[in-house]
Amino acid sequence: MALxxxxxxxxxxxxFGLIGPDGAGKTTLFRILTTLLxxxxxxxxxxxxxxxxxxQRIRSCVGYMPGKFSLYQDLTIEENLNFFATVxxxxxxxxYDLIKxxxxxxxxFKDRRAGQLSGGMKQKLGLCCALIxxxxxxxxxxxxxxxxxVSRREFWEMLKRLKGxxxxxxxxxxxxDEANLCDRIALMQKGEILSIDTPAKIIQSDPNRxxxxxxxxxFRLLKDARSYPGIASCFAFGDAIHxxxxxxxxxxxxxxxxxxxxxxxxLEAITPGIEDCFIHLLKN
Amino acid sequence: xxxxxxxxxxxxxxxxxxAADELTFQVEKGEIFGFLGANGAGKTTAMRMLCGxxxxxxxxxxxxxxxxxxxxxxIKKKIGYMSxxxxxxxxxxxxxxxxxxxxxxxxxxxQIRKKTLELLEELQLQKEAKTLVRDLxxxxxQKLAFSVSIVxxxxxxxxxxxxxxxxxVTRRQFWDLxxxxxxKGVTIFVTTHYMDEAEYCNRVSIMVDGVIAALDSPSxxxxxxxxxxxxxxxxxxxxNAKRKGD
Numbered sequence: 231m232a233l234x235x236x237x238x239x240x241x242x243x244x245x246f247g248l249i250g251p252d253g254a255g256k257t258t259l260f261r262i263l264t265t266l267l268x269x270x271x272x273x274x275x276x277x278x279x280x281x282x283x284x285x286q287r288i289r290s291c292v293g294y295m296p297g298k299f300s301l302y303q304d305l306t307i308e309e310n311l312n313f314f315a316t317v318x319x320x321x322x323x324x325x326y327d328l329i330k331x332x333x334x335x336x337x338x339f340k341d342r343r344a345g346q347l348s349g350g351m352k353q354k355l356g357l358c359c360a361l362i363x364x365x366x367x368x369x370x371x372x373x374x375x376x377x378x379x380v381s382r383r384e385f386w387e388m389l390k391r392l393k394g395x396x397x398x399x400x401x402x403x404x405x406x407d408e409a410n411l412c413d414r415i416a417l418m419q420k421g422e423i424l425s426i427d428t429p430a431k432i433i434q435s436d437p438n439r440x441x442x443x444x445x446x447x448x449f450r451l452l453k454d455a456r457s458y459p460g461i462a463s464c465f466a467f468g469d470a471i472h473x474x475x476x477x478x479x480x481x482x483x484x485x486x487x488x489x490x491x492x493x494x495x496x497l498e499a500i501t502p503g504i505e506d507c508f509i510h511l512l513k514n
Numbered sequence: 515x516x517x518x519x520x521x522x523x524x525x526x527x528x529x530x531x532x533a534a535d536e537l538t539f540q541v542e543k544g545e546i547f548g549f550l551g552a553n554g555a556g557k558t559t560a561m562r563m564l565c566g567x568x569x570x571x572x573x574x575x576x577x578x579x580x581x582x583x584x585x586x587x588x589i590k591k592k593i594g595y596m597s598x599x600x601x602x603x604x605x606x607x608x609x610x611x612x613x614x615x616x617x618x619x620x621x622x623x624x625q626i627r628k629k630t631l632e633l634l635e636e637l638q639l640q641k642e643a644k645t646l647v648r649d650l651x652x653x654x655x656q657k658l659a660f661s662v663s664i665v666x667x668x669x670x671x672x673x674x675x676x677x678x679x680x681x682x683v684t685r686r687q688f689w690d691l692x693x694x695x696x697x698k699g700v701t702i703f704v705t706t707h708y709m710d711e712a713e714y715c716n717r718v719s720i721m722v723d724g725v726i727a728a729l730d731s732p733s734x735x736x737x738x739x740x741x742x743x744x745x746x747x748x749x750x751x752x753x754n755a756k757r758k759g760d
Contacts, residue, residue: 251681252652349553376678378552378707379745380752404679405708419681448714449693465686468710468743469732509682 232258233421235272240400240414245393247412248402249504254418256402257297260369263400264294277366290318293360297371297402299352303345307336307355310344311362318363328395329358332388350381357388361397368392370401374408386411406505417508424511432507438462439478440502442470445487445495454490458483465509472506515542518669518701519564524573524582526559533559535724536573543669546692546702548712551721552752557705560721561672564703566590578669591619594663594671594700598678601659604648608639611647612662619666633661653684660691664700671695673704677711689714709745718744720751727751 233255240246248256261267263276265285274281279288301310311333315322326333336354339347344355353373360368370389374382386408389399401412409415409429416426425432445451452471455464460482462474475483487495502510519541526534534556541547551557562568564577566586575582578592602611609630616626634640637657647655656676664671673692677685689711692702704715712718712732719729728735728751732744741747 251684252679376553376675376707378752379709379748380552380755383749406682465683466689466710466714468713505682512681512683 231421233262233269236421236423237272238416238423238426240398243393243396243398245389245399245401245411245413247409247415248400248418249404249406249409249415249508250402250418251404253420255421256418257371258421260294260296260371260400260402264292264369265289266294290363291366293363293365293368295356295360295368295370295373297373297375299344299356301344301352301356301359304343306341306343307347307351308340310355311358314359315362320363322362325362325364328364328392329361331391332361333358349377353377353381353385361392365397367398367400370399372402372404374403374405382408406503406508409504415504417504417511419508419512425507429504432504433502436502436507436510438474438502438506438510440500440506441473441475441483441497442467442500443473443483443487443495443497444470445492447492451487451492451495454487454492455483458486463509463513467505472500472502474510515544517541518543518578519547519575519703521564521575522573524560524563524575525571526556526563526568527571532724534563534570537726538573539719539726539729541670541701541703543701544696544699545717546696546704546715548715548718549703549705549721550712550718550748551705552755552757554757555721555752555755556724556757557721558674561674561703561705565593565595565672591666592669594666594668595674596659596663596671596676597674598656598676599674602647602655602662605646607644607646608650608658609634609643611658612665615662616665621666629665633658633665637661653680653687656680656684656688657691660688660695664695668700670701670703673702675705675707677706677708685711709743709748712744712748720748722752722755723757 236259250256262269262281263274265281265288276288277291281288305313311322332354336351347355374385393399414428417424443451443455448466448471452464452466455461455471455473460475460477460480462476464471464473484495484497517540522538523536524534525536537560549557563570563582564575566582566589570582577589580588606614612630612633613626616629634643660676677688696702715732717729717731718735719726735747739747739750741750
């Protein structure tokens with residue numbers, strides 16, 4: 231079952247994130263909302279239009295950028311953009327102000343075929359084509375997957391500017407750190423929404439008291455920390471491990487680690503991030 | 515420590531375009547070496563040369579002691595490779611995939627039987643031995659793909675974005691497998707876009723515009739570039755990259 235009993239709403243002009251790994255159901259949900267796939271049960275509307283009855287009206291007021299590049303490889307940048315403008319009964323000129331910032335970055339290559347573009351350029355062209363008819367709601371399916379840190383930051387800057395122009399944006403991503411850039415998020419796994427709220431509130435509602443432990447050898451530390459009898463969960467997080475204890479007032483960990491030779495180990499209470507919350511939700 | 519990868523001014527040109535420009539570095543046996551870079555920086559080109567799949571334009575390199583110009587077939591026997599995109603056959607079962615890869619590397623039936631049992635036990639996939647790989651959850655697939663990539667006990671395994679799209683718990687379990695493999699002496703050469711994973715590497719190189727812009731341990735890099743995290747370091751080095759793309 232790709233999706234089970236999904237109920238949620240997105241407000242106008244919200245930047246809403248669907249956060250989850252492959253197989254969470256993000257793409258299926260997007261395909262239902264963009265009228266490309268029929269749900270077995272339940273209902274959904276976009277811009278007050280029903281996804282089944284009013285599918286044609288939805289198609290003219292949403293923009294959709296699939297995760298897999300799906301423009302015409304043998305048309306040039308300009309031809310692709312013109313094609314999408316024409317299909318929606320508009321012109322590049324008419325909505326140029328909306329795509330200008332993004333299009334200018336690829337305009338020097340406008341006579342190049344889409345199939346010959348780099349990943350970053352394809353992504354920008356895809357976004358332009360999804361925007362050319364000035365949609366009310368924009369669906370972006372994993373636009374930053376496989377993209378480096380610098381390009382990811384640039385892409386989120388673009389999204390912020392589009393939100394500033396009044397567009398409602400639903401974006402999916404497997405990168406938990408991008409959750410903080412959204413107004414609200416739904417954490418998804420295996421077809422279900424685990425939690426849905428603002429990133430700050432999801433973090434607040436995590437019941438665990440979380441600790442970061444550092445020492446010079448993370449993986450030996452991880453092994454030893456896991457063998458501590460009072461440990462509830464324990465995961466590597468960059469240059470530290472994040473741990474929770476069965477008993478919230480447990481204070482024995484440091485002595486335990488010292489006795490195992492981690493003389494330089496340090497422990498501090500920390501505020502969880504979205505990835506911590508996701509891991510805790512997965513465990514329940 | 516013996517060095518399993520040694521390169522000196524390794525270069526690849528495509529016409530006027532220098533995809534990889536005078537790369538000089540060494541990787542030690544048993545090391546976890548993070549090979550990071552912006553999209554378009556030349557990582558894939560460099561990896562293809564190191565795997566013996568692409569002839570360099572100039573410079574030198576030896577992999578497990580073999581020359582990348584003249585001994586590519588011997589290199590291929592000494593290395594393993596796993597990418598996120600393709601590694602296993604979806605329409606073969608778990609044990610058929612293991613058998614297929616072990617067979618390709620010339621292991622005999624007895625060895626294959628023994629290795630299959632070992633792998634299934636290590637991954638706790640005994641019950642799934644006859645399951646088609648397409649029916650496995652993504653996380654299990656990735657773990658199986660990794661194990662299969664080292665089925666022939668290679669000196670080095672190249673992992674190209676092995677954890678893309680995988681959930682946070684499975685991603686960490688995957689790194690447990692990597693560490694387990696290094697304890698047996700396998701050298702890990704890994705690319706990733708998850709900067710927390712860069713922290714798990716012994717040393718990290720960061721490519722920008724075809725050159726290695728920085729190479730050191732994560733803690734030294736953070737100190738040198740005054741960053742709190744590897745993401746800060748990466749951003750500092752790559753933000754002015756001229757080449758952007760894939």
